[in-house]
Amino acid sequence: MKYSALRHSIILALIALAIGACSTSKPIGEWRSDDFSGRLDNFLVIGVTSQSARRRVFEDNFVGGLAALEVNATPSYKLLASSLELNKEIVKKAIAGKDIGAVLVTRLAGFSEKEVYRQSSDKDENLSYFSISSDGVKQIETGSYEQHVVLTLETKVYDIASEALVWSMQSEVIDPTRSRQAIQDQIKLTIDTLRKRGLVGN
16 A cells, blocks of 8 residues: 555656646746845736737736735736837836836847757556556656747846846747747746745745
8 A cells, every 4th residue: 555655646746747847938047136135016017029919918917926926016018008119217107106116027039949859748648658567657758859939038127116127037938839838837937936036925
């Protein structure tokens, strides 16, 4: 019974790792100001894009993700008609009189085409990527290399009180054709990193 329970626990842990590996977004660089301490709240979230529908989806989902940590945020489309060609003065004018403590901006920094390794998502495989044998759990190598468009995104966070940049991250989004998944993965990556750096959350 103990062996069976242990094997079950190992399988669940490995499946969780496999699911996590399916993320379309990964960090490639990060910076944090040594001059800033404390936590940020009351964000203005800006997704820089010419596509208004995608901007709304990104900003609304980001606001929702921060709300889960009890962090207040406002999507920029409620205050700014366009997220293109922004500068400090435009943002300051838009948030004047508003309870905004920080501004988060995500924009496209570049794109490229890369060969990306993908594991098989065939649900007929035993437990997705793993098979069970008398020896325990064995990973099945069923993936292949595929050519994908990779977007490089840059996210910056500014503190309104000091008007200073306090944190930035560069990340890669693989296969942006899966737009909804890519947006969700990018948001999760950003919020998780901000939380780990002690900038948001409790």
